[in-house]
Amino acid sequence: MTELILSLDVLDRKEAVKVAESCAPFIDAIKIGYPLVLSSGLSIVEDLADLALPLIADFKVADIPNTNRLICEAVFSAGFDAVIAHGFVGADAARTCVEVAHRHSGAAYIVAEMSHPGATEFFHGGVAENLAELAVSCRADGIIAPATRPDRISRLREIVGSKAIYSPGVGAQGGDLDTVARLVDGVIVGRSIYEAENPGAEAERFSRIRR
Ligand code: BMP
Numbered sequence: 746m747t748e749l750i751l752s753l754d755v756l757d758r759k760e761a762v763k764v765a766e767s768c769a770p771f772i773d774a775i776k777i778g779y780p781l782v783l784s785s786g787l788s789i790v791e792d793l794a795d796l797a798l799p800l801i802a803d804f805k806v807a808d809i810p811n812t813n814r815l816i817c818e819a820v821f822s823a824g825f826d827a828v829i830a831h832g833f834v835g836a837d838a839a840r841t842c843v844e845v846a847h848r849h850s851g852a853a854y855i856v857a858e859m860s861h862p863g864a865t866e867f868f869h870g871g872v873a874e875n876l877a878e879l880a881v882s883c884r885a886d887g888i889i890a891p892a893t894r895p896d897r898i899s900r901l902r903e904i905v906g907s908k909a910i911y912s913p914g915v916g917a918q919g920g921d922l923d924t925v926a927r928l929v930d931g932v933i934v935g936r937s938i939y940e941a942e943n944p945g946a947e948a949e950r951f952s953r954i955r956r
Contacts, residue, residue: 746955746956747926747927747929747930747931747932747954747955748773748774748911748930748931748932748955749771749772749773749931749932749934749948749951749952749954749955750772750773750774750775750776750801750911750931750932750933750934751764751765751768751772751774751775751776751934751935751938751939751948752776752778752803752913752933752934752935752939753765753775753776753777753781753935753939754778754780754781754935754936754939755780755781755939756780756781756784756785757784758781758784758785758789758792761781761785761789761792762789762792762793764938764939764944765793765796765798766796767943767944767945767948768938768944768945768948769796769798770945770949771945771948771949771951771952771955772798772948772952773798773799773931773955774798774799774800774801774826774827774931775793775796775798775799775800775801776801776803776829776933777789777790777793777800777801777802777803777825778802778803778804778805779803779804782802782804787819787823790823790824790825791824794824799826799827800824800825800826800827801825801826801827801828801829801854802820802823802825802827802828802829803829804816804820804828804829804830805829805830805831805856806828806829806830806831806842807830807831807833807834807838808834808838809834809838810837810838810840810841811841813830813834813838813839813841813842813845814841814845817830817841817842817845817846817853818845821845821846821849821851825851826851826852827846827851827852827853827854827886828842828845828846828851828852828853828854829853829854829855829856829889830842830843830853830854830855830856830885831855831856832855832856832857832876832879832880832883833872833876836879836882836883839855839879839880839883839885840883840884842885843883843884843885843886846886847884852886852887853885853886854880854885854886854887854888854889854909854911855876855877855879855880855883855885855887855888855889856876856888856889857873857876857877857880857888857889857890857901857905858872858873858876858889858890858891858894858897858901859889859891860891860892860893860894860912860913860914860918860920861893861914861918864891873890873897873900873901874900874901874904876888877890877901877904877905878904880905880908881904881905881906881908885908886908886909887905887908887909887910887911887930888901888905888908888909888910888911889910889911889912889913890910890911890912890929891912891913891914891920892912892913892914892915892918892920892921892925892929892932892933893914893918893919893920895920895921895924895925895928898910898912898925898928898929899928902928909930909931910928910929910930910931911929911930911931911932911933912925912928912929912931912932912933913932913933913934913935914933915932915933915934915937916934916935916936916937916938917935917936917937917940922951922954923954926954932951932954934951937951938951
């Protein structure tokens with residue numbers, strides 16, 4: 746089964762909870778990043794707790810090991826189940842995120858390659874491959890890879906093997922759901938769902954990948 750992960754980049758707290766509640770039966774996890782946390786505070790985690798869905802903190806943590814540790818401790822203390830971190834800061838810093846996550850019985854995912862057009866300026870030429878290797882060596886639970894470039898997902902799969910690949914970029918960014926769903930463990934979808942007139946119905950439509 747391929748998981749469907751809702752990217753809840755909704756700024757209004759009440760609206761975010763409403764969207765999450767309507768989508769809950771059709772999704773496997775909720776990804777929350779700076780847009781929602783900066784507008785609503787970390788306590789948004791408590792508002793979503795009743796849904797009993799894993800909450801992924803997409804803070805793309807990218808600092809020195811000690812600061813990464815402080816950030817990740819705050820993330821898991823707030824009630825998140827997983828964190829997304831950058832790997833380009835080096836194995837020591839990325840490993841710190843993984844260690845904190847595992848100490849809290851959570852998960853850590855490393856960004857291997859991003860989905861936007863500008864990502865090719867820096868992530869290509871072997872960089873994404875190196876980041877995927879780093880994710881493996883740091884014992885991360887998986888990587889983030891671009892739904893906008895299925896060929897790159899396949900290449901990165903060769904490196905990470907059975908580790909999870911979660912992939913944003915379907916819908917609003919142009920990635921094709923069915924193509925990507927066959928290659929990854931989870932598809933991350935934001936605007937196509939939460940900007941729809943009926944987010945729950947749209948999530949249900951996307952949830953065909955879970956079958
Ligand atoms: P949308 O489906 O609206 O494009 O949202 C995708 C989500 O995934 C956004 O939260 C974005 O920040 C995130 N994301 C991405 O789009 N590409 C990446 O390479 C990594 C991401 O975390």
